[in-house]
Amino acid sequence: MNHPPHTGTATARCVATHSVLTLDARHPYVSKSLIDAHDMHRTVMSGFQGWVDDGSRDARAQMGVLSTWALDLKAAALVLVVQSKVAADWAHIPKAALREAPHLITVDRTYRTGDTVGFRTVVNPTYSKPRTGPDGQKMRGQRVAHTKPDGVRKWCARLFGTWESPGRIGAAAEPDTISVRMLPTVSSPAPHKGLKVVRAELRGTLTVTDPTAFVAALSDGIGHARAYSCGLILTR
Structure with a gap:
């Protein structure tokens, strides 16, 4: 791709938090999310209770919540990555559904x-x-x-x-x-x-x-x- 040389004059900073959850795909709490997209949405949003009023139609957008997941069928492991503008609390997820404690990462990068x-x-x-x-x-x-x-x-x-x-x-x-x-x-x-x-x-x-x-x-x-x-x- 041909483009002008990098001058470094235009910049913008991205700040967010990432939660990485490794879940047991065989646990009923997790398997339900794998067969029901709306249940997966509820699992993701369960980490952000109390930040906005109950019933807010744009709660996800207000808190900047985005997610992605990948499933390893051989290992029966679901890796869920959740990005947000506010801190997450995953205490509502059953401990038996977690393969390990949630890993929280602060993202702070300038582009x-x-x-x-x-x-x-x-x-x-x-x-x-x-x-x-x-x-x-x-x-x-x-x-x-x-x-x-x-x-x-x-x-x-x-x-x-x-x-x-x-x-x-x-x-x-x-x-x-x-x-x-x-x-x-x-x-x-x-x-x-x-x-x-x-x-x-x-x-x-x-x-x-x-x-x-x-x-x-x-x-x-x-x-x-x-x-x-x-x-x-x-x-x-």
Whole structure:
């Protein structure tokens, strides 16, 4: 990727806390979360009781809560990473469900224009499918998920862009260099019947083009289904 030399003049700082939980996938508390996306959401949010008023519709966004998880079936271990703007308390999780004590990490990193970072994220890649009404008039598009890697790469091209044509998150990547792996769809039974979240794992390298926008993407997440463990960007 060709771009101007790194001048170090534009910077932005990202501060957050990460909780890393290693859970026993065979424990009923955990296995329920694996088969019910809304239950996984409740597990994540259980670490943040009392920070906002009960019933707040945007509680997750207010506290900056984002999450991602990975399952090792051989080891029967679920590793859950939760990012937040406020401190988490995982005392509500049954001790028998934890393989080890939650690991809490303070993230404090400054990004500069031109920095390159390795990243991993799980996203819900969607696009708007055009629709027309019975009278032939255009209607609001229907949100549809990409289910193939090629479609996900097109989604990545719009999101990341390139140095010459920046995307929406303040970091650029060549779509062909991003590793795309389709993950199993997660869903939820009644009362959330019909909830299905198509997921894709992205790995690769990003070049920071706008540190302020990039830190906003790190803090707020990207794409849809952020309440269901999508959209958290992990960098290294």
